[in-house]
Amino acid sequence: MVEFLNFQMSNSDLETNNAYHVEASPEKLKTTAEIQAWLVSYLTNVLKINPNEIDVTLPFDCYNMDSASAIGLSGEIEEWLECEFEPTLLYDYPTIEALTKYLANSLSIKQ
Structure with missing residues (x-):
């Protein structure tokens, strides 16, 4: 079963050397x-x-995602959210849980 959790993360938690800060209009916020x-x-x-086979705490590579799959997912995320992210997105945030936290906070950081 997929469990949705409430996440909290400070702006300092988002600071990485290669993280983009994105601007999102209110209709883009998720x-x-x-x-x-x-x-x-x-x-x-x-x-x-x-969907019951997905564990949001497991790394993406546990699902046999190769680099091409990771790039494909990154591109789909950018298209869905209409924002640009570093190509290393899935390597920097290697689980659904970590990526979700990062994306949610990145989209709300600048309004």
Whole structure:
């Protein structure tokens, strides 16, 4: 079962050498639950697995995602959120949980 959690992260937690800060208009803002649900849905569709098989705390490589798959997911995220992120996004945030936190906070950091 996929569990949606409330996440909290300070702006200092987002500071990395290669992180982009993105500006999002109010209509682009997504909740943590929406982002996590989208990521789970994407993986279940691409990998042809049941959503119950997704553990948001496991690294993406546990789902046999190679570098091409990671780039594909990064591109889909950028398209969905209409924002640009570093190409190393999935390496910097290697789990659905970590990526969800980062994306939710990145989108709300500048308004």
